[in-house]
Amino acid sequence: MADNKLYEALGVSRTASDSEIRRNYRRLAKEYHPDKNPAAGDKFKEISFAYEVLTNPEKREIYDRYGLKGLQEGGESGFAGAEDLFGHFFGGGGPFGGLFGGFGGGGFRHGQRRGPRRGENTVHRLKVSLEDMYNGKVSKLQLSKNTICTACGGEGGPPGALQPCRMCNGRGIKITITQLGPGMVQQMQSRCLDCDGEGEVINERDRCQVCMGRKVTQQTKLLEVHVDKGMKDEQRITFHGEGDQMPGVEPGDVIIVLQEKAHEVFQRSGADLMMKQTVTLTEALCGFTTVIKHLDGRNIVVKHPPGSVLVPGCIRGIEGQGMPIYKNPYEKGDLYIRVDVEFPENYFAPEGKLKELEALLGGRPAAQEIAADAEEVNMTDFEESPGSGGFRGQYYNEDDDHPHTGGQHVQCAHQ
Ligand SMILES: [Zn+2]
Ligand SMILES: [Zn+2]
Incomplete structure (x- = not known):
């Protein structure tokens, strides 16, 4: 029978919604944060781990069915590095001590991906002349980005219009788990087609008329890019949090990468x-x-x-x-x-x-x-012939760092 430890760690029931889990996690994380409450010891790690698992639909599904043991067996699918966290739940070298040695690298670690999900960064390249890098310049860059719909506040419809998707139980993902044998689980996951992976659906007639239920609208944003004197090719200018907005997601950054244009003279x-x-x-x-x-x-x-x-x-x-x-x-x-x-x-x-x-x-x-x-011979103009290419290049290349002036002289004398 599946255990209940992760739900207990966050003080929620097995049927708790995503937002309930997030809310409780935030409250507990504040309370047990090592900076504030050093005496709490491993409690903070426990709640972080519980949060990691329960806010990931795939991991939660496995945990619900098979408990911590299921997570351990699913090790190949992203639970590497979790051994010490399991240790906290089982009191050091608990029943599964020693079983986790085989999962190397990757996975999540302490302090990573805590808190709300973060959107992707958007990278734009901006061509800048050498003059502008010398003198400095403010470039205006127009870009379109998704912003949370102001008409519905990012709900996609009136309050309560948003319903958990029935096809995927609000997870956004469909998971098929096959027990291959004792202690061996194979899982397949696919994005739920009914809610397009959102986990929530809105009735057609309830949809916000401004964003058509998409929760976001596209807006044009003018960014002032300060190209400061002396900036270089490939230098990055970051606009924090200016990336696409999505409800429940901390927007990523817009990153401008400068590209120095070639100059005629310098x-x-x-x-x-x-x-x-x-x-x-x-x-x-x-x-x-x-x-x-x-x-x-x-x-x-x-x-x-x-x-x-x-x-x-x-x-x-x-x-x-x-x-x-x-x-x-x-x-x-x-x-x-x-x-x-x-x-x-x-x-x-x-x-x-x-x-x-x-x-x-x-x-x-x-x-x-x-x-x-x-023996007296004649000098003629040097004609390139197969097999002598490298030689000519070596002596007549004007970009050569050590020009062979004698060679040039030979050429001039017989034109
Ligand atoms: Zn709207
Ligand atoms: Zn769905």
């Missing part, structure tokens, strides 16, 4: 910014001044003094011109400029002037001695 790496600047060979050798339009619209003047050579692919940093730091926006990262050098077209200087240029650039290294039997 790439971001944490608080730092990186950009490319193409300069001519003359500028690389003789200095230059350029104006960069920053993300807040400022024009910043970048000067490179003459006489200090910029080699292709070199990187120069500008302190404090990166992204603002989140929550500390007066502090900023750095801006890095990667210099690409554009080489001149062929024959850029008249014949006679090349000698002058050579002299200016410091002349040539001493000529190599050429042995009499050395």
Whole structure:
């Protein structure tokens, strides 16, 4: 015969309704909460466990039929981790002590899922430009969500219109239990089709005219999303309790996940910014001044003094011109400029002037001695052929971190 311990723990009868169980649980949980009543010991765990079982239609059904022993045997269906709670009911190593060792992992534990059921979180992605992450912005996001019908207060009809579903006894779930043998139970569950898993039904003529008995209506809600200076890609902004409403369910959160849009000029790496600047060979050798339009619209003047050579692919940093730091926006990262050098077209200087240029650039290294039997060959443009792909990529890729300038020179000389 099934035992009655869980009902006794909550001080309710076997026929108690869901709301009666919840009400008693809340009252007892307040009374025996370990923070308030440390002397109560395991009492709080007991009522929590009883609540877990009796508010879960599937578990309650099994408990009603087979008692705690049934729950223990149904271990595979989500009662793992319950051994210590059973222990409390049976006084430590009680009659079932030692039988629970086999159920590993998962399941419910102390302190989890206590109190009212919680709705799902809703996640939205919001594309944000780098400018907006630099300057900060308030974005308005319109979303539609279910809110509890104001006309019927979420009852779906006038008071008393809601009746427990007869097909499932108000559980929302139909359970078929087959006893396979002594101590072995197989259970199948399916959602009740008559009440659509709600456990309650309303007569058609009683239905609230505003929500058509659905208890909720769809409303448009405008959320103000504060994109603060320095926020990052994938950063989450949470609106607590703004998720869909449902009677008896604590609404979940609306979570906005920022998605940084790619920028034409700047790439971001944490608080730092990186950009490319193409300069001519003359500028690389003789200095230059350029104006960069920053993300807040400022024009910043970048000067490179003459006489200090910029080699292709070199990187120069500008302190404090990166992204603002989140929550500390007066502090900023750095801006890095990667210099690409554009080489001149062929024959850029008249014949006679090349000698002058050579002299200016410091002349040539001493000529190599050429042995009499050395073979003379021609250099041509490099044509990619099967089997040489990796090689070309390695030497001509402009994104290469260590450009092989010699390779570029070879190419130019014979165009
Ligand atoms: Zn309504
Ligand atoms: Zn039903």
